[in-house]
Amino acid sequence: MDFQVWDFPGHLDYFDPAFDVDNIFEEIGALIWVIDAQDEYLEAIMRLNTTILNLQHSYPNINVEVFVHKVDGLSEDYKGDTFRDIIQRVQDELSDHGYENAPVSFYQTSIYDHSIFEAFSKVIQKLIPQLPTLEALLNSLCSTCHIEKAYLFDIMSKIYIATDTSPTDIGSYEICSDYIDVVIDVSEIYGWDRPAENGRTEIQETGNNDAESLITMERKGNNYLYLREINKYLALICLMGDDSPAEKKAVIDYNVGVFQAALKQVFPRAEREVIVPVTSPS
Structure with a gap:
């Protein structure tokens, strides 16, 4: 899926007759409205409410996501x-x-922690029609392999497009996100060329199709991190508890392979474009 982001200044009235409203909002999946929590925000809320009411009248299916x-x-x-x-x-x-x-929906966000990435993850998940299927697959994988938490990440953006339905905490997400940085840094050094779909050779920063990693953490609760590259865009990251994954890694690898095969059926090759406008404070 290709997501297109439009960045709009927040002080304009896009429902003014001077704008082509249908051209702006007709194909939009979500509207992200950014409010500066450190500034006077009453006027921003007033414009937000006006926008929401107009959308509810003409485009009720657009999700409105408010980033405080x-x-x-x-x-x-x-x-x-x-x-x-x-x-x-x-x-x-x-x-x-x-x-x-x-x-x-409302989110508290900052660029100084992972909250902005998690908020964008939640926004993107609402635009993926296959999300219930992905969650069911991840639930099945976690149950079969005794995995405590599993995320399906977009590698380069570090947005997770799906996770199992067990409770999500920001600490687990931060660990997985940082883990991706480590894997990418290593892969840029030791990665190898592989054929592209059009027959040409291209360099994949994230390594080969079978790239995987297993590390031990000195952390209470989740003691192991398992990463498996699903394709050149997606990576599966799992957090596991005290049971040594080394003893059951073959079982995990097999079930992740089954998950990987199922994922190819979930996402067809056809591309779809979703537009996500971001309206920020003026």
Whole structure:
């Protein structure tokens, strides 16, 4: 799937007759509205509410994703108060206009931790129609191999397009994300050329089709990390507990191979483009 991102200034009214509204919103899958948590945000909320109400009238299937950004500069108490205030103001306005269940989600984000990547992951997952199938496959893999948590990552962006349905914590995601950086750095040194689909040779920074890694961590709870490259775009990363994976690695490799084969059936070769506009503060 190819995702296209449009970056819009937040101070413009895109429902003004001067704009071609259908051309902007007709094929959009999600609208990300960025609010600066360290600035005066009442006007941004007012414009956001106006936008949501217009979308609900003309394009009700568009997901509205609100990133309360730059929360790193706020104290823990004030961060929570600000986040709740923004949610309450938006929901009250929608409720007053009769929209109790509008598709609006809220995230606290920062560029100084992995929260922005996790938020984008959640946004992208909503645009993948095969997500329930991917979750079912990951649940089956975790159950069969006694894996505590499994992520399917887009390698270069470090956005995970799916995970099993067990609870997700930011600490596990951060470890897996950093692990990808390590693997990519090593692969850039030791990677090898392999034939491209059109017959030409291209260099794959992430190594070959069978690239894999297993490491031991000195961390309470999840003690092992397993990475397997699914294809040149995706990697499966699993967190495992105290049971030594070395003793059952052959079983894990076999079941991951089954998962890999199933994934090829889930994602056909046909390409699909999804547009994700990002509206940021002016």
